Amino acid sequence: MIHDDKVARGPSLADSVAAKIRGEITSGAYSRGDKLPTERDLSQKYGVSRPIVREAIGTLKRDGLITTRQGLGAFVVETKEMAFRLASVDLSDALDIQNVIELLMAVESAATALAAERRSPQQLSAIEKQLHSIQRAFDRNEAGIEEDMAFHREIVDASGNPHFREMSDFLETHVRRFIRRARASSLRNALLSQVQDEHVAIFKAIANGSPQEARSAAEAHLRGAADRLSLHIVRNANVGDGQDDMPQDNC
Numbered sequence: 001m002i003h004d005d006k007v008a009r010g011p012s013l014a015d016s017v018a019a020k021i022r023g024e025i026t027s028g029a030y031s032r033g034d035k036l037p038t039e040r041d042l043s044q045k046y047g048v049s050r051p052i053v054r055e056a057i058g059t060l061k062r063d064g065l066i067t068t069r070q071g072l073g074a075f076v077v078e079t080k081e082m083a084f085r086l087a088s089v090d091l092s093d094a095l096d097i098q099n100v101i102e103l104l105m106a107v108e109s110a111a112t113a114l115a116a117e118r119r120s121p122q123q124l125s126a127i128e129k130q131l132h133s134i135q136r137a138f139d140r141n142e143a144g145i146e147e148d149m150a151f152h153r154e155i156v157d158a159s160g161n162p163h164f165r166e167m168s169d170f171l172e173t174h175v176r177r178f179i180r181r182a183r184a185s186s187l188r189n190a191l192l193s194q195v196q197d198e199h200v201a202i203f204k205a206i207a208n209g210s211p212q213e214a215r216s217a218a219e220a221h222l223r224g225a226a227d228r229l230s231l232h233i234v235r236n237a238n239v240g241d242g243q244d245d246m247p248q249d250n251c
């Protein structure tokens with residue numbers, strides 16, 4: 001048995017195992033299509049229980065690095081060229097959230113500026129359509145998360161650069177939960193009109209074909225999201241652990 005593969009203790013054993021396996025995939029030890037060792041072999045290799053291995057496999061599956069086939073095991077679907085992941089983001093850590101939002105801000109504001117430059121009339125009307133969908137969701141007293149994401153997705157598509165879409169999709173999976181919390185918080189605090197004002201500013205800048213304006217509007221929107229989120233975090237810090245008091249009907 002190889003002992004140096006055993007993982008050290010940490011915040012989550014399953015995360016450590018997932019990181020080890022991810023490391024093997026990205027370093028090229030496994031290639032696309034390769035079958036991972038069995039659950040039992042992995043549990044022996046890393047010196048952890050099978051449920052821990054199962055949890056780690058679940059994480060890698062959610063990240064899109066592997067797929068599982070019933071009765072056959074887990075297979076690598078991504079190679080090192082394709083795999084990108086934010087290492088060790090702690091979703092409950094305010095600084096980590098801030099870091100992710102900062103990254104999202106850089107990507108979204110650049111894409112929004114390009115959209116202002118490059119969007120076609122059809123793309124502009126697709127963006128406008130989603131803007132109205134958000135408003136209708138708000139009017140129904142819903143948080144409009146899906147509509148909001150669709151709005152930004154149309155904008156990112158209008159940037160004309162498909163890699164923005166990939167990066168943005170990736171980041172979304174990491175921030176979706178935060179946005180949902182912040183939005184649920186906005187819902188309770190009647191900040192939704194502020195959210196929509198920010199969207200309208202983005203739309204107008206794109207419609208005007210003004211990249212500078214579009215960039216500032218996108219930045220202001222994410223800064224607003226971060227502020228609403230920190231309000232939410234502060235409030236929940238005062239009332240309890242704040243983990244599960246949000247409405248779960250959206251997103």
Ligand SMILES: [Zn+2]
Binds near residue numbers: 148152199221
């Ligand atoms: Zn938005």
